[in-house]
Amino acid sequence: MALWDELTGQADAIAIVEAAASHDESSAMTHSWLITGPPGSGRSNLAYAFAAALLGGDEATQRQVAARTHPDLGVLSTDRVIISIDEVRQLVAASQFSPSVGRFRVMVIEDADRMAERTSNVLLKALEEPPPRTVWILCAPSEADLIPTIRSRVRSVRLRVPDVDEVAALLVRRDGVDPDLAANAARQAQSHIGMAHRLATNAEARERRARTLETALGIHRVSDAVFAAATLLELAKADAEAITTERDAEERDSALRSLGVEPGGTVPANLRAQIKNLEDDQKRRATRSLRDGIDRILVDLLSLYRDILLVQLGVDSEPVNRDIIDRVREAAALAGPERTLATMDAIAVARRRIDSNVAPALALEAMLVSATRTTATRTPERG
Template sequence: MTVFDDLVGQDQATAVLSRAAVAAGEVVRGGRGAGMTHAWLFTGPPGSGREEAARAFAAAILCPDAGCGHCDQCHQVMIGSHPDLETVRPQGLSYSVKQTRELILRAAGAPTQGRWRVILFEDADRATESAANALLKAIEEPSPRTVWLLCAPAADDMIITIKSRCRVVTLVTPPTSAVAHTLATRDNVPWEMAQFAARAAQGHMSRARALALDPDVRQRREAVLAIPKALSGVGECITAAERLVKTAEEEAASATAALNENETTELRKLYGEGSTGKGLNRGLVRGGAGALKELEDRQKSRATRIKRDSLDAALLELVVFYRDVLAMQFGASVELANDDHRFELDQLARGSSPEDTLRRIDAIMLCRERLDANVNPQIAVEAMTLSLRVGG
């Protein structure tokens, strides 16, 4: 067993990373280490396992045995406690230049255990233009034994100067059979449920696991897939849009409420709230007010991102639904992600033309673009549901 065993359907990427991990060990021992470099860019479609691959590679280069999977180094990386690994997860809509400069300073430190200092930057494409330029400088002039592992959906999501200085590892969408096998063998999911979840998730491993293990996730999927049939009039379209947006808002509130409260409490304590002594309380008034405002802004940005991600997941569910409709209309011999809704798919396929279906898919993709451009979610989703309207 190695740290790469959990990468589902990524044989080619695993081979590249395994060779590079061996080369990293050669560098530590004073050798040339051909195949190892200081900057990597992990790309691939949602659910392909970009972050998981980067984390496995971090474990492999920090492990004396190139990722054995059972030593203390590997274990510490996998649970996120290794002192020489820093994981960056942008929680808001973007990652600022201030945050990037602070990260670069931390990355400049020498490894505490003598091998490598690894920075794993998830969603690196969320870095602002100024932040990306600051990051470029750090990658162009890396500190000795510092390795940058950047993750983004596609190489073109990063500025070309960063992309050109990174070795790109492209992950692929795992086949349904591989995802189902993983769910059944590693998560003890019954085979029939594993097949359903793998098929519905279309190779998105974490989505498949959620569908297989969480009844609430399956219920939300059913609610989304019920939308196309329900859009028979303008009123129904407005109601469906309100429900989609409200559900996303509730998910964001649920995901952030406890975290926000804990962060705010800790910050207030840091600035002396509740302590005795005039000096401490005065510190809250002077320095704490600005810090609290900054924290509130970050929390709002995080909530907005979660809301957008939730809405986007629902929109992608609809895209896949209409893709299945299109496949039935053309008689394509492909796996239907929503085979459990074959009756509804068949009804819509018979009652509309392929041109109608393509128009509806375009409407969903336009809604995604509008949300990404900060259009009011209610307005963007209403426009979409009106375009999806049966007979519209």
Template sequence: MSVWDSIVGQQQVVEQLKAIASGDPKAIAQSWLICGPPGSGRSNVARAFAAALESPDHGLGDEPTKAAQQVLAGTHPDVTVLATNKVTIGIDEVRNIITTSEQMPSTAPWRIIIIEDVDRMLERTTNVLLKEIEEPSEHTIWLLCAPSAQDVLPTIRSRTRIVNLAVPSTQAVAAFLEQNGGFEPKIAVRAARLAEGHIGIARLYAKNEQVMSDRDELIVGVLGLRRASDAVLLAGNLIDNAKAQAEAEVKVKAAEAEADFRRVNGLGAKDRIPPKLRGAYNAIAKKDELKRQTTRLTRDVLDRALNSIASIYRDVAVLQNNAEDSVGLINLENRSSITELSVRLTRGGAVRRLEDIAVARRRLAGNGNPVLVFEALFCSLIAS
């Protein structure tokens, strides 16, 4: 298994980065912007590239070297990853990682800094980062990740080498789920189709029946909208399901963090926490931090819901333009109802509803009240 085996549907980019990692170190750009839609694997590409850069075999071997394994596992001393469960990346986090970037690597050729979701930075935070991106320390490489180059400030993207990722095909994602997740082919194919190329969501659908059931319920609900009361009820159900999913995921992550803390400190599951470790232990389960994580994850679930809703009108447009043979339908299980809707709506009506979904996404991004945003959206989707 090579360092690149976790990368799905990005063969052209992989070959490009392989050649760079194994080429002249003096010719390697030190600031990169890896762009791709959610789920395209941009963070995985950044990690694989970092592993290849730090590995003695430049990531060309059939099996990862010890250094590459450490990078991929997140334990390499010279590779730092800045990720966040919050809505934005804080300015203090960026200042701290800049300090790290200025240190010489301890065991590897490069000190590598990976920032996931650099688009989550506010402008003043990005300006703190700008000087380091423009003039990196001699032995430092920056790997920034964002959905697209347009999602970061022009001053940042003009100073980075941009790598654009494609949306992985349904076939590639399904094959990945079968080979790396052990899922049955039927489950893998359906999860990949509904995820629309998003690897993480495809994995979520494949392993979590409740999440898949919530999506099915949402699609049926949208297709059944007939009156304003339907819209209000559907919005309420969606918000409740989103909060429940987010809270469940945060609890799982908190439990994993507690288990890791106990393991690292040689404590059993029921051992009492020693007084000298209690402060660090309590920091794991801070109520404010868990609340922020729940808010962030709830937004992620609602954003995923918007993608699912948009897929209905994408399918309507496919049928209206007789393009099913060439591009297929996403919501095959609801083909009959979508066919009926494609007859009731004009082409302009389908496009207008996609625009309404985009408006709802902007309102959520602007901290609009989720209940009101989705009530308004669902009312606008009612087909006469």
């Protein structure tokens, strides 16, 4: 397998880290890196490819890094809303060991923007005085998501949003997806690599997305909006459960095996606390997964109203939702662009509210009621 195969459209970023890993004299090799870029741009993919290059770069090393089993690799990845201070402390402690088989010890933190300031300060101390052969690689959407003192101690590598054609080509090359399906998935995912992969390989995910857009297009009255909010929340829950259920079961089975409990057997009383901790972690991950599912729905709705707006403005641009362009045109004829912009603003407000822990059901309902007022079907007045 080629080291950089999981990336697409990031030649400039690859050149920077590849030069650093190869000790090219023109590269300023540092011991603290920050990889930034929009969701789906491949931040973690670049981080692990960089880690594999630092650790040796051969196929055996790549496989170990992919499995997160390399002895000189430390990883902090969370599906929860926030990274805990204890998790960072454990990783910082592990970073102090000398590498056992490679040139470096590499510590990767995905979603470093999920650290509170107190937690960030624990990491800061490790970045200020890292062991000579330890390399830190952080990932975050932007530099602004980290505290200034950490930003001043890392070298940043910025990723761009890949083109739809580049993402489609990756799906065809890496996953063997049919070219037409790959192109459609990449366009609907708006170049988000992970979501494009899911849409291209999961028929249920495609169906849930189609139902999301159909639900929004069917809103004409306040009562429709209330019903639609409940429908969208159920779709988000189904999407989140599809992602987490199988993984939760595998984790539980693995934990039981490691504790010596046979499948279907009773967990001894002295081991129940460990299983309870696992279940608590899974519940926290489910909360994050639901939030992510709702946000995916809101992003899909933004793409719908973006297409409607472009039709209203007469802009000749490739629609995201080309497969329902006739429905888009029908919706565009029902209101002016200022009303569509107001709807898009309402969606943006809902995203901020949910991110600030407002109950998703309330945020969705308020958003869709607002959308009703701005994009409702015109009906003749009764005489």
